[in-house]
Amino acid sequence: MQVVRVPDHGLPVARLRWMPLVGGLLMGAAALSALIFIAVGSDAFRPYPYAFLLPWVLGLAVVLITPSAYLAYKGQFSLTDPIVFLTWTYLIPAFVLGGLFFAGGWSQPYFAAFIQDAEQALPFTLILVAIGFAGLCAGYFAPFSGRLGARIERMLPKADHRDDAFIIPGYVLFVLGVLNTIIAFIVGIIGFQHGEQVNSYDGLIYLTTLFWAEGTFLLWSVIFRSRKLNLAHWATAAVLVVSALIRAAFSGSRAALIAMGITVGLAYFMARPQLKFRHYVGVGIAGLALLMGGMVYGSMFRSVRGTEERVSVDQYASSVSDTFDQVSRENPSVLMSYAVDRIMERLDAVSSLAVVVSNYERLAPYEEAYGINNNIVSDLSTFFIPRVLWPDKPTASDPRRYGQLYFDYGDSSPVITPFGDLLRNFGLWGVPIGMFVIGMILKVIYRALIESQPARLWRVTLYFMLLTSVSLEGFYGTIVSSLFKDGVVAVVGLLIACFLAGRLSSLTRSVSNLSSNAS
16 A cells, blocks of 8 residues: 655644744734725725725735634645635635725726625625635534544545556546547537537536546646656656647636646645645746636637537637637737736626625516526535436526626626525525535545545545535535535546556556566
8 A cells, every 4th residue: 555644734833933924914914904994085096986995805815814824823734725725726816816906997897887886785795705704614614524524534445556556547537538528529518619408418428527637637646646757657747738738728718727737736735745835836826827828818719719609620620720820929918918907807706796795685586587596405405316317407506597687698607606696595694604514514525535644546536526626606506516426426437446456456466476486
């Protein structure tokens, strides 16, 4: 059995080293918020209609950073921790950076005009995020969440195989995922295209494409956990990078490159947990580069395609070629400016959530006509029934119908967030309670698969699949359903991988024994 031990971070020296930095950052942010709160009352900020939002944004930053600061003080800070991961990959970019871009006038979405009583709604939106985040942390740090996760951990299989035994199984999952992704692309399930009708088999086809991500992570993990890289490792890395770039080109998603980076980054962090500050700086720089590249390509690809109407594979490939041609003809400084503009617009989740916060009571009577009323209850009570068995199963959390009602535009998927979804369904008290449940689930998963135990490769892979299935950009009900569905697919994939790894290990031992006997 080959495992990687989780280091003991809880050293008093580490706590003392972090204490001045953590305290100074929090006090500095609080002082800066107070100064801006005073300054926005002056005439200097009058040209910026949403400048009053700045102190609220910085106040939210203090709230969001506090758990990460606490974990750093305890010597337990890691980007693989669910709270840290969600904070730094979504919440801070979307609500702190996005809030600054919106308040400063760099993000000017058309739907800002839909925000009712902006001076009240916008601060309350950030307070709502803080309340939801507090509920998330309360559920995560609750002692019984950790105890339940520890109990599940003791029930899980302890067996594991050598890392190199997972290379061929990883390729098997990778190839299965690639083939199913090609099928999904041809039938119009994935990519920048949208079918008018939901078929009963669409969900199953999409779920099987997740084998690509699972196989990719498994192979990257094998590479990073190896003490010495050989030619097979370098060849595998080349295959993974090239395939990921091709997938990003055809997906048309502006987040495709950053998703690739997250997969590689998590594989590296879980394989080598003892990281230094420079590693986190490097991750930030790489993430920004991938984000900018994805924004440029994805935005131009959508401009070239024009609509999400389904077309032939040849026509779609022609759009990919035309996009590369258009990007190559642009001046680098123009591309840089274009990327920055798109990033500032895309990161802003404050304005879209404020539309929901300021209009949900007024639009509640119309939600039934659009089929999005009580969507959380509907999703949680039906997600475990495959559409193959229930072809007419309603789609309660439909982002396009939601966009049509709240944003007067049904051809895109606007940001809703679990905070807005819980507010629509259950009112203010539903936000902390609902997020408490999610926090508890995340802690149970983290404790059962990662925390305070050897880093077994199959557990690490399952954790990756579950963690990356959690999206704080969409509906609340889809978080639980995605955890369940993606978890089932991940378990099936790991059963295949572990079976093959076991057979290969047995075959290797048999060959080794025969060689020993012959000698």
